[in-house]
Amino acid sequence: MYEQIELWSQQPDTRNTENRSPQAKTVVSIDGEVIFYQSFFSIDESDKLFEELYTGTEWKQETIKIFGKSTPLPRLTAWYGDEGKAYTYSGIEQHPTPWTHTLSDIKARIEKIAEVKFNSVLLNLYRSGKDGVAWHSDDEPELGQNPIIGSVSFGSTRRFSFKHKQIKERKVEIELPHGSFLLMRGKTQHYWRHQIAKTTKEVSPRINLTFRII
Numbered sequence: 001m002y003e004q005i006e007l008w009s010q011q012p013d014t015r016n017t018e019n020r021s022p023q024a025k026t027v028v029s030i031d032g033e034v035i036f037y038q039s040f041f042s043i044d045e046s047d048k049l050f051e052e053l054y055t056g057t058e059w060k061q062e063t064i065k066i067f068g069k070s071t072p073l074p075r076l077t078a079w080y081g082d083e084g085k086a087y088t089y090s091g092i093e094q095h096p097t098p099w100t101h102t103l104s105d106i107k108a109r110i111e112k113i114a115e116v117k118f119n120s121v122l123l124n125l126y127r128s129g130k131d132g133v134a135w136h137s138d139d140e141p142e143l144g145q146n147p148i149i150g151s152v153s154f155g156s157t158r159r160f161s162f163k164h165k166q167i168k169e170r171k172v173e174i175e176l177p178h179g180s181f182l183l184m185r186g187k188t189q190h191y192w193r194h195q196i197a198k199t200t201k202e203v204s205p206r207i208n209l210t211f212r213i214i
């Protein structure tokens with residue numbers, strides 16, 4: 001019993017058309033802005049990028065303290081970016097590894113659409129359905145007032161959910177497939193939380209990259 005915000009009935013985003021792919025769909029337009037590009041990278045590109053990222057990333061299993069107890073995060077992560085852009089995520093201070101060619105190429109592709117320059121990226125590897133990320137907003141102070149987050153996904157499709165912080169009936173759910181790109185900006189992080197729920201379905205690994213500006 002919740003209000004599904006006209007997810008698929010939205011018109012394609014036609015503003016600033018020369019810089020926008022015709023497949024852009026606005027998935028959140030109230031209290032923020034979220035734009036979705038379902039097939040941003042071709043299947044061939046996505047297969048190659050998944051492989052490069054899966055094997056070529058310095059994946060780490062970070063732990064966080066919950067009620068004083070060290071708990072491993074249910075996913076592997078890695079942090080890449082411009083030198084000196086340290087960032088605290090889930091209480092973990094991250095020092096970025098320098099950009100690889102693969103990450104710089106992906107960054108350049110999404111920057112054309114986002115019309116900003118990203119200086120860091122958090123990579124997440126969801127090894128199976130047992131991995132996920134709990135409800136949160138990307139609202140760390142280092143990200144500034146209205147964070148712009150460029151989120152690229154490769155591998156298994158997983159469900160990305162939004163819920164409004166004040167109006168609990170307001171929820172949006174979207175499947176993020178291989179090669180998709182989701183852009184969150186404006187007041188999105190003030191008003192909405194998001195998650196990747198764990199699932200009991202058999203799912204193969206998924207890699208997500210959230211490009212950020214510190």
Ligand SMILES: O=C(O)CCC(=O)C(=O)O
Pocket residue numbers: 122124133138151153160176194196208210
């Ligand atoms: O895996 C995703 O799609 C989202 C990851 C995320 O929300 C984050 O890293 O902050």
Ligand SMILES: [Mn+2]
Pocket residue numbers: 136137138194210
């Ligand atoms: Mn997030």
